[in-house]
Amino acid sequence: MSIIFERNILYVKNRDILFDYNIEKVIETNGVFIVLLDIPTKDNTVNNIYGIANDDIIWRIQSYLKIDPHFKQTSYVHILKKEDNKIVAVDFCGCRFIVDPLNGKIIGRENSIR
Template sequence: MAADNPRKQNVSIVFWPKFNDSVTSTKKRFMNVGSYRVDQQKIIFETGKFIEFDFSVQDTLVFDGKIIVLLDVSGNIRFNRNVYAIDFNGELLWQIERSENLDLIGYCPFISVEAQNPKLVSFNWCGFKFIIDPDTGKVIESIFTK
């Protein structure tokens, strides 16, 4: 059975004393989205707190009062659990549950997250659609789409 990247995903929540735009540069991916903003591997809140992941943030989605975070796992890194939920205080709520079936297939990171009301849905590299419990990160259903 193949395993996720042996390096455990570290998530740091840090208090950042000033909220300003000096963090941005032309080299960084940056966007303002409501009361938080994304800057490469960080989600920065207006309160000054930020949460930092080991990989760049590919996309975020506000769903059911949570921020769903999709990390960009590319290259030779094998990491299939790249969907997280955080609250608007920067607290980590969950990481998508591990799927042994996908570990057997191999490299199958998630490539999108979307709201298909009232469901939270994510698609992965191997052609599966997942319906995810937004409160726990558990996979409710997986459907092969290709």
């Protein structure tokens, strides 16, 4: 199924899903569309990744603060799909988090190679 979006609207089969911010990127894995929202630089919104299935938002990415309350959380700027269909979410500081695409839970961190 093709992924169509324009500005802050994701066009799915039976309805349009409207977000508060423009959509930066959408990828599909395991029947779930993973949506990364483009957060303006001066905005402090975090957890800007959503999972869409069956024409509905089924999850918003887990806050990393639930795992480590001392972590300085920033918005996500990139997503990619790994060969095992897990999602890697990269935040503004370059931290890479492994996300379960079925429920949005952070299941690990990945070291980046720069």
